[in-house]
Amino acid sequence: GAGVSQSPSNKVTEKGKDVELRCDPISGHTALYWYRQSLGQGLEFLIYFQGNSAPDKSGLPSDRFSAERTGGSVSTLTIQRTQQEDSAVYLCASSLQGAHGELFFGEGSRLTVL
Amino acid sequence: SQQGEEDPQALSIQEGENATMNCSYKTSINNLQWYRQNSGRGLVHLILIRSNEREKHSGRLRVTLDTSKKSSSLLITASRAADTASYFCATDARTGANSKLTFGKGITLSVRP
Structure with a gap:
């Protein structure tokens, strides 16, 4: 595609459910980043991929958060047992x-946890 | 940790005026970048300035970098209502093999028609 594509654009879920957020980067971009942006705040770094490996996952807030990247392309950010404080916009960049x-x-993917 | 911190947090100006936004950071950097974000959208890259550069221009944008003071400024000349957005500075710190941009909290710019 022409740009970075994220899905879903909006997700409303109940506390305790798992969610998956997807990022399709620009073709050929080897670096991929996930950031989180809470209302009116700056960007909080979550994880960085170079190819399929993640040299820096220092920003993942807890072990409920995980991310993977396959084929050096699409990445999935998974949040298990969602909490209300997970509500934010999740931004992907390549x-x-x-x-x-x-x-x-x-x-971005806007996540709302009820 | 918050590497870049922008100042002011909010700025309101009249169309046609210049807008100056500042960014300070804490550690040595490879480069500093400025991004713009319209409400509800992703970030768009504006300009990148490397640590060995002092000034850079792109259209109505002028960026300066003072590595001795660990600060940068973004000047938007002859502002337009369409420049209304949030502006973020981001730094690429010298941290070896890892390569990530650390963003500030942003400046909200309002340009009144």
């Missing part, structure tokens, strides 16, 4: 040069 160059962001 890049050719990692943080040494421009990041291309998707439109």
Whole structure:
């Protein structure tokens, strides 16, 4: 595709349910990032992939959060046993040069945990 | 940790005026980038300035970098109502093999028609 694609764009779930958020990066971009943005806040780094490996997963808030990337392309962020504080917009970005160059962001997945 | 911190948090100006936004950071960097976010949308890259550069221009945008003061500024000249958005600075810190951008909390710019 032309840009970074994220799905779903909106997800409403009940506390305790699991959710999966998907990111389809720009073709050929080896670096992929997940960030979280709470209402009116900046971006909180979650995890960085280079190819299929994750050299930096230091931002994952708890062991309820996990992410994988397969085939050096699509990535899935999974949140297990969701809590209300998980409500946020989850943004994915991809890049050719990692943080040494421009990041291309998707439109985000808005998660609301009731 | 919050590497970049923008100042002011909010800015309201009249169309045609210039908007100046500042960013300070804490550790040595490879580059500093500015992004823009319209309400409810993803972030869009505006400009990147490397640690060995002092000033960069792109259209109506001018970015400066002072590594001795660990600060950067973004100037938008002749602002337009369409410039209304949130602006974020982001730094690529020198942390070896890992490569991630750390973002500030952003500046909300309102340009009044």
